[in-house]
Amino acid sequence: MNTLSPEELHILSQQSFYDHKNSATEKLYEMLSDTRLRFMQVIQPEQLLCPEGVDFKRGQLARGESLNGYPYVFLDFPKLYTKHNIFSFRTMVWYGHHFIFSVILAGDYLKSYQRNLKQYISEDGDKNLWLCQKGLWDWKQSHYISIHHNDAARIIKELDYLKLVRFLPLSTLQNPMQVLNESESFYRDICPMIKKLR
Numbered sequence: 001m002n003t004l005s006p007e008e009l010h011i012l013s014q015q016s017f018y019d020h021k022n023s024a025t026e027k028l029y030e031m032l033s034d035t036r037l038r039f040m041q042v043i044q045p046e047q048l049l050c051p052e053g054v055d056f057k058r059g060q061l062a063r064g065e066s067l068n069g070y071p072y073v074f075l076d077f078p079k080l081y082t083k084h085n086i087f088s089f090r091t092m093v094w095y096g097h098h099f100i101f102s103v104i105l106a107g108d109y110l111k112s113y114q115r116n117l118k119q120y121i122s123e124d125g126d127k128n129l130w131l132c133q134k135g136l137w138d139w140k141q142s143h144y145i146s147i148h149h150n151d152a153a154r155i156i157k158e159l160d161y162l163k164l165v166r167f168l169p170l171s172t173l174q175n176p177m178q179v180l181n182e183s184e185s186f187y188r189d190i191c192p193m194i195k196k197l198r
Contacts, residue, residue, distance in 0.1 A: 032074075048194050087105060
């Protein structure tokens, strides 16, 4: 039978550790609720190339205790998850890792999104966007490559989804206004890839 180490026993006995974790989680819920409101102000659904049924009003705010062993809090807004289509902006705080903005796309308009992304890469400089190459629900930064990486075009073509992420340090969360500004910046950088063609 395994026994607890002194370090593990110390953590288990520290009520203040759990008090701080709980208060931090409550504040994160508030920040992500405010992020949803900021998205509602800047997102113009009628201009976006997206499947029918995308939730542009409510979204989902939730948390979990074990993403690769670490707690997390996330906001999905706007969002749509069906058997055939995914269109979601996921904002997530992964404890011990990163503050993350992402867009997850799959289904009917995937080829349009891929084409728009390739055009975006060819026209713009680095916008600190990372391309997922390992799995749709993988959040380890080591499993992502810059959209300007030499292999990006090949990976974009091969995947049956598109997931673009911006990783920010957790210290960003010290400034709630910066959180809101970063959310708006992320949306504006992603927008060229998901807009309807005129």
